[in-house]
Amino acid sequence: MKRNFSFIFISFFIFNSANALGLLGQKEEIFTRQDSLRGSITKERAWWDVKHYHLDIKVNPANNTITGSNTIKYQVLQEYDSMQIDLQNPMEIYKVIQDGKVLKYKREGNTFFIELVASQKPGNIKELTVFYGGKPKVAVNPPWDGGITWKKDNNGNSFIASSCQGLGASVWWPNKDHMYDEVDNMLISVNVPKNLMDVSNGRLLSVKQLKDGTKTYNWYVANPINNYGVNINIGDYVFFSEKYKGEKGDLDCNYYVLRENLAKAKIQFKDVPRMLKAFEHWFGPYPFYEDSYKLVEAPYLGMEHQSSVTYGNGYQNGYRGSDLSGTGWGLKFDFIIIHESGHEWFANNITYKDIADMWIHESFTNYSESLFLEYFYGKEAGYTYVRGIRKNIANDKPIIGKYDVNNEGSSDMYYKGANMLHTLRQIVNDDEKWRTILRGLNSTFYHQTVTTKQIEDYLSQQVGIDLSTVFNQYLRDTRIPTLEYFFKDNQLGYRWTNCVPGFNMPVKITLNGKEELLKPETEWNTIPAKTENPKLEIDKNFYVASFNVTE
Secondary structure, three states: OOOOOOOOOHHHHHHHHHHHOOOOOOOOOOOOHHHHHHHOOOHHHHOEEEEEEEEEEEEEOOOOEEEEEEEEEEEEOOOOOEEEEEOOOOOEEEEEEEOOEEOEEEEEOOEEEEEOOOOOOOOOEEEEEEEEEEOOOEOOEOOOEOEEEEEEOOOOOEEEEEEOOOOOHHHOOOEOOOOOOOEOEEEEEEEEOOOOEEEOOOEEEEEEEOOOOOEEEEEEEOOOEOHHHOOOEEEOEEEEEEEEEEOOEEEEEEEEEEHHHHHHHHHHOOHHHHHHHHHHHHHOOOOOHHHOEEEEEOOOOEEOOOOOEEEOOOOOOEEOOEOOOOOOHHHOOEHHHHHHHHOOOEOOOEEEOOHHHOHHHHHHHHHHHHHHHHHHHOHHHHHHHHHHHHHHOOOOOOOOOOOOOOOOOOOHHHHHHHHHHHHHHHHHOOHHHHHHHHHHHHHHOOOEEEOHHHHHHHHHHHHOOOOHHHHHHHHHOOOOOEEEEEEEOOEEEEEEEOOOOOOOOOEEEEEOOEEEEEOOOOOOEEEEOOOOOOOEEEOOOOOOEEEEOOO
16 A cells, blocks of 8 residues: 655654554653752742842853852742752852851752741741852753853953753752742843953843952843843953834844954844844734843854843854755744744743743744744745754654653654644634734733643634644654545545544645545544545645555
């Protein structure tokens, strides 16, 4: 029998079928108490709500150290006498003070348990200061392998940056390192040598010259911010700016680049206002007008740090000059500017509570690349691009990871997740309604941390269809759903196979030249159809396979 596929990459279906049959056994992941301390809402975290951080540090490139303090203001939710603060080896906490008293603490791996002396009454606003320092983990392959990058620019000046998604912000500063509790606002004070500048999140309040010749840059973040979104970028930067007239008025767009790259940046960064125009159209207003938008050159590829997006794509279009889709459309934009800035809506505005739900960040943002193309080059450009990235799908393991142990799922959250959303758009079959749904996500969950269930329920409600089996199929299963069909006695028979129980996703087909909307289930259904030289084609914008059992 011959298999007909509605997408090009047959090899992935073969791989996936073998996996479904258990032919490619997966090694069971084993998690430790350290994973649970890092990834769960422990009782030492649950009783307090972080309100404000003042991170006050000195970065010394001469010996690759960071020293300083973090003053933590919090509200007591319930009475308790032990607080969990996270700081990863080899960094050390030297002292903790509350109400003028030095507190005792004990260390367990990357977790510190602080013994509180003062009464912690529900509703009270309290603060304590954690003094710390050391040589933080060096990032080996940033941003995927996080930590601090210590490099030099072409003129011999230090070029330093943080990147820590997944690994956690506690790799370089002490905090409540779990995504469920975002700090309401933050002051970031960074002391650097006099010939260097620090660029962090939010707006620059002041630069203080110290007697020892160093300078301290004070940045204030007015909006809630997730831990890994906090960053430092230190170098011999030059600055230029522009104002973007957006949906909420004038947005300050500030650019910091190495001195030798200023001319190239003024050309390449023209993608920023284009990005803002497209994404405000699709997703709603940029979520952090109060904190401005910044694009900052970094000594690695780039990252979505809130209001301080980092850039290291070599001032070229594509992903390091290549087209991830293989269609040509990926060379129409600078991948890092578009993708990492898209995270301002999906990651920094809407943030997952548990990294197992990282698809909320990456699927929507990967999909945003095609929406950018559609806005400027038309629907077929965007559609061609998102279909093109299917060649990068592995179908190796579920997109959703394990909860409460800081475990992310498959990297398919990018390309497969984007194609899941593209498939949902075909089900909606109304471009303006789809745009309203995307904008509604960003207004409904504005500045919130969320779960997969919240996003699934919202999409089902807005689309008007129970999409639970669709999400189970694409987020929790590795198989590509297959439409089996046959022609017999002037009937078309059809059903879904290679799928989760109860899978019932509608699918567009062209049957003998006429477009139809089928509503297959896992049991055979039939509709009238001529059986003389029949022809059935599935809309190629659905990420599914097909199999004609009559051939």
